[in-house]
Amino acid sequence: EKDCPMTAMQPTARTQPMERTCPFSPPEGYRTLREEDPITQVTFPDGAKGWLVSRYSDVRAVLADPRFGANGQQPPLPGMFLTMDPPEHTRFRRLLTGQFTVRRMRKLAPAVEQIVAERLAEMAAAEGPVDLVQAFALPVPSLVICELLGVPYADREEFQENSSRMLRLDASQEQFEQAQMAMYERIHQLVVAKRAHPTDDILSGLVQSGVLTDEEVTGVGVLLLIAGHETTANMIALGTMCLLGHPGQLASLRADPELMDDAVEELLRYLTIVQYGLRRMALEDVELGGQRIKAGSVVVAALPSGNRDATHFSGDPETLDVRRPYSPHLAFGHGVHQCIGQQLARVEMKAALSALIDRFPGLRLAVPAREVPMRDDMLIYGVHELPVTW
Numbered sequence: 001e002k003d004c005p006m007t008a009m010q011p012t013a014r015t016q017p018m019e020r021t022c023p024f025s026p027p028e029g030y031r032t033l034r035e036e037d038p039i040t041q042v043t044f045p046d047g048a049k050g051w052l053v054s055r056y057s058d059v060r061a062v063l064a065d066p067r068f069g070a071n072g073q074q075p076p077l078p079g080m081f082l083t084m085d086p087p088e089h090t091r092f093r094r095l096l097t098g099q100f101t102v103r104r105m106r107k108l109a110p111a112v113e114q115i116v117a118e119r120l121a122e123m124a125a126a127e128g129p130v131d132l133v134q135a136f137a138l139p140v141p142s143l144v145i146c147e148l149l150g151v152p153y154a155d156r157e158e159f160q161e162n163s164s165r166m167l168r169l170d171a172s173q174e175q176f177e178q179a180q181m182a183m184y185e186r187i188h189q190l191v192v193a194k195r196a197h198p199t200d201d202i203l204s205g206l207v208q209s210g211v212l213t214d215e216e217v218t219g220v221g222v223l224l225l226i227a228g229h230e231t232t233a234n235m236i237a238l239g240t241m242c243l244l245g246h247p248g249q250l251a252s253l254r255a256d257p258e259l260m261d262d263a264v265e266e267l268l269r270y271l272t273i274v275q276y277g278l279r280r281m282a283l284e285d286v287e288l289g290g291q292r293i294k295a296g297s298v299v300v301a302a303l304p305s306g307n308r309d310a311t312h313f314s315g316d317p318e319t320l321d322v323r324r325p326y327s328p329h330l331a332f333g334h335g336v337h338q339c340i341g342q343q344l345a346r347v348e349m350k351a352a353l354s355a356l357i358d359r360f361p362g363l364r365l366a367v368p369a370r371e372v373p374m375r376d377d378m379l380i381y382g383v384h385e386l387p388v389t390w
């Protein structure tokens with residue numbers, strides 16, 4: 001048994017410093033685990049014991065296996081379907097799939113492009129250096145998810161603040177619950193208002209579905225708001241830093257904008273910002289790769305490790321290669337909980353990164369790369385700030 005090479009993913013647990021040797025790559029210990037000890041027992045920073053799977057095939061197998069259930073706040077708050085198992089989870093998932101329709105996403109694409117263009121115009125007017133996170137990477141997904149849910153943009157700062165508090169690894173249980181409650185209360189007010197005056201947005205759509213209580217719609221709203229905020233924002237900011245750190249790749253992308261779809265997938269794979277992977281709980285005794293995992297054990301499906309597995313990806317998966325032939329990656333998870341916002345995230349990343357490199361041909365970091373504050377202390381990896389100039 002060895003200490004976990006990662007830190008815990010629960011916001012309540014204290015964490016040790018991450019040992020990344022490169023800001024874009026997960027800790028190197030994963031490679032050894034994949035080769036020598038792919039299903040390994042670990043001790044979490046809070047002293048609890050569990051398992052960690054590091055190979056691509058095992059990560060997928062765990063996430064697709066109904067014998068492993070969700071592991072999170074139990075019982076889940078109303079509407080918090082991320083921590084529910086089927087059949088309860090299925091009820092919410094179906095309704096949400098009905099809301100994240102192709103029609104709605106298609107309708108949204110021009111709005112996303114416009115939001116991107118406006119933010120970039122404002123940035124250009126300000127002159128460098130600016131913090132790309134505050135000026136661009138965060139407002140874009142924030143505006144988009146507020147628009148989609150029907151949440152007034154004026155509430156954005158409060159939501160950002162609370163969602164960021166909930167994702168801090170060093171937050172106490174009390175701080176976490178306070179931030180969560182504040183979000184629930186504000187969204188609940190909105191849901192009540194939508195019931196009285198529905199508009200063309202997801203919260204109204206869910207209210208009108210007639211099968212969810214206001215509390216459940218509120219929970220779904222809170223989940224979407226949190227999930228839709230920091231994930232995409234960090235992919236845009238860290239993705240930009242990563243491209244700036246790989247000038248050859250950036251040049252290919254500038255020379256051939258058609259590569260952007262592949263580049264987005266490659267950045268998602270290479271950076272895997274859900275840095276501590278996903279936790280599941282064995283609902284019964286499970287035999288996995290010759291190991292006997294007892295009912296009640298926590299199993300970590302290490303997404304960042306699976307996404308560097310050379311037995312699945314062609315070429316050298318430890319490098320960034322925007323021309324890598326596509327094979328499915330794990331950045332959005334796998335199985336019944338696979339990211340419901342992934343198409344939206346792709347639309348946003350593509351629009352944001354394309355327009356950014358097009359509009360600012362001289363874009364560069366305004367500080368040495370090692371001075372960029374990395375988000376080792378957050379559930380979702382990325383940068384706290386990204387000072388850039390052009």
Ligand code: HEM
Nearest residue numbers: 081082227228231232235274331332333337339340341345
């Ligand atoms: C689930 C990643 C963007 C909404 C997930 C999961 C991952 C993930 C790994 C699986 C969680 C699990 O199995 O426990 C990402 C990344 C994003 C992103 C890397 C950006 C690049 C978004 C956006 C939205 C969203 C924009 C909302 C519009 C959700 C929801 C779930 C989820 C609601 C839970 C689904 C369920 O439990 O059935 N995401 N996500 N995500 N994501 Fe995303």
